[in-house]
Amino acid sequence: MPRIDRGDLWKNKARSLQLQLRDRFRVAVDRHWRRPQVFIPDGYFSSTIQRWIRRFHDFRQESLPSSASFYRKRVSKDFNGDEDSVMLRMLQAVAVPVLGNVCHVFMNGLNRVQVYGLEKLHDELLHRPKGKPLLTVSNHVASVDDPFVIASLLPPNVLLDAKNLRWTLCATDRCFKNPVTSAFFRSVKVLPVSRGDGIYQEGMDMAISKLNCGGWVHIFPEGSRSRDGGKTMGSSKRGVGRLVLDADHMPIVVPFVHTGMQDIMPIGANVPRIGKTVTVIIGNPISFDDLNNMEKTKDVPRRRLYDAVASRIDHRLRELKVQVENLAIEQEMHLRNRSTQSMERAYGILHQVDWELLGLEGFMSVENDSGEKQEALVVPNTKASQPQESHSDQNLKMGFSYRVRGYMDRMELMTFAARGLFVNGESKSSAGFREMGPLRAWKQFLDANLLRQWNYC
Numbered sequence: 001m002p003r004i005d006r007g008d009l010w011k012n013k014a015r016s017l018q019l020q021l022r023d024r025f026r027v028a029v030d031r032h033w034r035r036p037q038v039f040i041p042d043g044y045f046s047s048t049i050q051r052w053i054r055r056f057h058d059f060r061q062e063s064l065p066s067s068a069s070f071y072r073k074r075v076s077k078d079f080n081g082d083e084d085s086v087m088l089r090m091l092q093a094v095a096v097p098v099l100g101n102v103c104h105v106f107m108n109g110l111n112r113v114q115v116y117g118l119e120k121l122h123d124e125l126l127h128r129p130k131g132k133p134l135l136t137v138s139n140h141v142a143s144v145d146d147p148f149v150i151a152s153l154l155p156p157n158v159l160l161d162a163k164n165l166r167w168t169l170c171a172t173d174r175c176f177k178n179p180v181t182s183a184f185f186r187s188v189k190v191l192p193v194s195r196g197d198g199i200y201q202e203g204m205d206m207a208i209s210k211l212n213c214g215g216w217v218h219i220f221p222e223g224s225r226s227r228d229g230g231k232t233m234g235s236s237k238r239g240v241g242r243l244v245l246d247a248d249h250m251p252i253v254v255p256f257v258h259t260g261m262q263d264i265m266p267i268g269a270n271v272p273r274i275g276k277t278v279t280v281i282i283g284n285p286i287s288f289d290d291l292n293n294m295e296k297t298k299d300v301p302r303r304r305l306y307d308a309v310a311s312r313i314d315h316r317l318r319e320l321k322v323q324v325e326n327l328a329i330e331q332e333m334h335l336r337n338r339s340t341q342s343m344e345r346a347y348g349i350l351h352q353v354d355w356e357l358l359g360l361e362g363f364m365s366v367e368n369d370s371g372e373k374q375e376a377l378v379v380p381n382t383k384a385s386q387p388q389e390s391h392s393d394q395n396l397k398m399g400f401s402y403r404v405r406g407y408m409d410r411m412e413l414m415t416f417a418a419r420g421l422f423v424n425g426e427s428k429s430s431a432g433f434r435e436m437g438p439l440r441a442w443k444q445f446l447d448a449n450l451l452r453q454w455n456y457c
Contacts (some may be wrong), residue, residue: 022141038072045406045422046318067201069304073214074246075205075208075209076212076232077209078209079206079209080282081284087215092187092188094162094167095184095187095188096162096189098112099160100154101151101159104152106148106340107149110275111264111277111278112276112277113152113277113279114279114280114327114331115152115153116282116397117281117282120254120282120284120285121153124252125158126256127157128252133210133214134216134251134252134254135219135240135253136218136255137219137220137253137256138256139230139321140220140222140226141229141258141262144272145220146168146353147260148261148264148272149261149278153256159401164215164376165189166216167190167191167207167216167217168189168190168219169193169207169219170185170191170193171194171201172194175190176192191206191207199237201240202244204242208243209231211247211251213289221236221310222234222323228257229262229266229267231318232354233321235253235314236312236313240304241310243310245288245292252285253285253288253360254285255283255317255320256280256282256283256320258324259279259328260328261275263276277331277332279327279328281327283320285317286312286313286316288309290311291308293306296331334429349370354449356406
């Protein structure tokens with residue numbers, strides 16, 4: 001009796017089942033296609049349905065604007081009432097004045113701010129008609145341009161009025177990452193916008209609602225800060241065009257450009273620097289009356305109007321950028337010349353001192369070695385019968401003189417040494433004079449006056 005291989009048996013069964021399923025599927029498909037059609041392709045009923053479906057599709061495309069089309073979107077004044085809640089307004093009434101005055105003190109106290117045309121901003125901000133919106137535009141150099149630059153341009157009494165201060169926009173991926181930062185930036189009047197969501201997103205609608213209420217909105221038309229420390233400026237985006245044209249009343253647009261914030265907050269820095277100079281120039285308000293009339297009289301595409309507004313603002317900002325860079329260079333040269341003149345004047349005053357009256361005929365001797373001026377100070381010797389000083393006293397004097405030397409230069413040391421000798425009026429014989437440097441003279445003056453009194457205490 002032949003032996004049956006079970007493996008072959010199972011393979012045959014699986015093969016037969018596969019063939020049955022295939023045949024079954026084919027039969028089912030064939031039966032499906034043999035069913036009578038409800039709509040005959042060449043029939044009148046089928047063509048009428050297709051025609052009505054096509055008309056509905058075309059109507060929907062024309063009536064509802066797509067993401068690639070541009071239109072005027074009306075925004076009411078009470079859009080998004082959550083932003084005007086009582087709790088949020090209370091937080092803004094406290095946080096905005098505090099942050100504004102802190103930034104004002106930092107910019108004008110720990111740094112130096114030079115502003116040209118400040119009256120243009122103050123006139124439009126403080127004396128504009130009631131209900132007239134204000135839109136300020138500027139270049140974006142550092143992450144702290146707002147609020148540092150804005151706070152430096154306003155007096156402290158204006159910074160206390162949180163209701164009339166600016167609203168601004170910030171990306172959600174930067175300022176609204178978590179509930180804590182979201183609450184903070186909302187309390188300082190910052191509106192969220194999402195990158196890539198277009199100009200008809202909710203954040204832009206909120207900004208237009210603030211303009212419709214007669215508020216002040218500040219925006220960076222570039223959409224992002226400069227990546228090379230303010231050397232170049234990006235092109236203005238269409239979003240600023242929508243803020244200008246889609247508001248109920250066309251806002252007053254005031255441009256200004258600044259330079260120097262890249263030194264206060266360099267790229268990659270986490271803490272702002274001090275002792276820097278920021279130069280700001282404010283331009284005249286930009287007029288868009290011709291574009292507004294064109295919108296009312298001619299059938300101009302909305303996209304072209306937005307581009308025209310952005311292009312005009314971009315052109316004005318670039319003109320101001322050239323001016324502010326020239327002013328910054330001129331101011332730097334002026335400060336250098338002023339510093340050189342001050343040094344020369346101090347040097348001349350030292351030469352005009354009547355050292356002979358002080359008993360120091362050879363106090364200043366100038367030698368021109370290797371093209372540099374070298375000063376030599378001549379002071380009298382101390383008395384030979386001075387008591388021997390301890391090692392601790394010598395260390396105290398040397399440490400004190402070393403610290404003084406770290407904070408004062410040679411010219412200042414000579415000036416203070418001469419002043420101290422003149423005020424003391426101590427008589428010194430000119431027989432034992434020896435040539436000494438300014439540091440030794442200052443140390444000698446301390447030995448004769450201050451340290452001697454300390455030793456007696």
